[in-house]
Amino acid sequence: MKKGRLRTAVIGLGKMGLLHAGILNVNPNVELVALCDKSKLMARLYRKIFSRAGMIVVDDLEKLTSLGIDVVYVTTPISSHYYVIRSVYSKGIARNVFTEKTLASDYSQAEELCDLARNLGGVNMVGYMKRFAVTFGKAKESLLQDTIGRVSSFRAYAYSSDFLGSSRHSKTSAPRGGALRDLGCHALDLASWLFGDLQIESVKQSTMMEIGSENAVSFKAVSSEGLEGEFDISQRMQNYRMPEIGLSILGSKGVIEVNDDRLLLKLDDGKSSAWYRHDLNDRVSFWLGETEYFREDECFIKSVLKNQGCEPSFITASKVDFLIDQVRQRSGA
Numbered sequence: 001m002k003k004g005r006l007r008t009a010v011i012g013l014g015k016m017g018l019l020h021a022g023i024l025n026v027n028p029n030v031e032l033v034a035l036c037d038k039s040k041l042m043a044r045l046y047r048k049i050f051s052r053a054g055m056i057v058v059d060d061l062e063k064l065t066s067l068g069i070d071v072v073y074v075t076t077p078i079s080s081h082y083y084v085i086r087s088v089y090s091k092g093i094a095r096n097v098f099t100e101k102t103l104a105s106d107y108s109q110a111e112e113l114c115d116l117a118r119n120l121g122g123v124n125m126v127g128y129m130k131r132f133a134v135t136f137g138k139a140k141e142s143l144l145q146d147t148i149g150r151v152s153s154f155r156a157y158a159y160s161s162d163f164l165g166s167s168r169h170s171k172t173s174a175p176r177g178g179a180l181r182d183l184g185c186h187a188l189d190l191a192s193w194l195f196g197d198l199q200i201e202s203v204k205q206s207t208m209m210e211i212g213s214e215n216a217v218s219f220k221a222v223s224s225e226g227l228e229g230e231f232d233i234s235q236r237m238q239n240y241r242m243p244e245i246g247l248s249i250l251g252s253k254g255v256i257e258v259n260d261d262r263l264l265l266k267l268d269d270g271k272s273s274a275w276y277r278h279d280l281n282d283r284v285s286f287w288l289g290e291t292e293y294f295r296e297d298e299c300f301i302k303s304v305l306k307n308q309g310c311e312p313s314f315i316t317a318s319k320v321d322f323l324i325d326q327v328r329q330r331s332g333a
Contacts, residue, residue: 005031006304009069009094011061011084012076013037013046016100016127019289020073023297025053026286029305033069036061064093071304074099078181082109086116095122096304098297101189102126102181103317107325110318117314125300125310126317128189130245130260132292132299134280136190139247139258143194147265148251154195154229156187160243163215164236178213180324184233186245188320189312191231194247195223200323206331207236219327 008030010021017037024030034056037043043059050057058064061084064072072094074084082104085097097117103126104110117124130136143151160183180188192198198221207216216234223229246259254267265273284294303310 005029006070006301007031007033007068008071009034009036009064010073010075011036012074013042014075017075019293020075020297022288023286023294027301029301034058034064034067036064061087061093062091065091069094071096078102079105082113085113089116089120095120098125098300100127102185102321103314104321107318107322110321114314114318123304123310124314126312126314127296128186128312128317129292129296130186130190131193131312132295133260134277134282135258135260135263138263138275138280139256140194142256142265148249148256149253151227151249151251153227153250154191155248156191156229157232158183158187158245159237159240160235161237161240162235164238179215179217179233179235180327183235183243185320185324187231187233188323190245190247191229192319195227197224197319198222198323200326200330203327203331217327217331
């Protein structure tokens with residue numbers, strides 16, 4: 001760390017890599033030192049763009065070893081997270097690691113990464129950014145305040161129309177990890193955050209495009225306290241041009257309905273309220289993508305500076321990988 005600023009590298013220069021790089025580059029506590037992408041063509045292109053700003057652009061993460069990196073962001077495809085993070089740790093590139101969701105491609109990989117992180121120390125985080133959305137934060141606050149009384153059940157959904165009309169043999173879903181890892185993981189993480197650890201009870205339906213790559217799945221889960229929940233995940237839902245994550249939470253005194261953009265509170269006594277993003281002070285000092293991306297990056301960087309854990313950590317995120325494995329095992333995927 002130089003002059004109180006964390007020397008940071010981003011590995012993987014797709015959409016998410018460039019988004020995080022843009023946010024990190026305006027953080028006063030960060031010195032964005034290096035960018036890495038295994039594509040020599042892309043590295044050459046980005047080198048022309050970013051070298052003027054004093055950033056080093058490389059096509060091999062081993063070239064990061066001599067740069068005194070404090071923090072690494074891993075924004076490569078899900079299938080490579082395990083191998084990239086393991087290399088970051090084993091080569092001594094950095095101890096503090098942020099990775100986009102999901103942590104790994106299965107629970108066994110996630111478990112190994114948790115062990116590595118625990119042994120090496122440092123701060124780690126996985127990009128379940130929905131936790132940093134103001135609407136879901138308001139839902140968490142309402143539950144803690146007992147606004148709808150004792151929760152009896154919930155329904156969670158994650159919808160997009162990304163693969164609406166795609167054939168069963170489409171090859172476009174697998175690189176993104178299927179509907180569960182690409183989209184449904186957010187619903188699983190939010191439900192775990194709101195209601196505690198979950199176990200999968202049954203899988204009602206699963207539509208496969210390829211082995212290990214579903215585009216729609218619905219299942220039931222139960223919390224450690226016996227709370228029952230239903231999940232419906234689909235990447236072929238009509239009229240969802242933009243992905244949407246949401247929950248309907250039933251309590252003894254009313255219902256909370258919440259998604260990315262608004263929260264509706266309906267109480268049994270007839271009272272109701274609605275909050276939209278703009279009602280909930282959804283402001284950040286630099287807006288790129290969605291505001292929650294800025295908040296999660298800010299949270300992670302502050303945690304590294306304080307050398308204290310933050311959420312969702314590798315251990316927390318590994319539980320989502322475990323649940324995804326459960327769903328796929330029960331569906332025969």
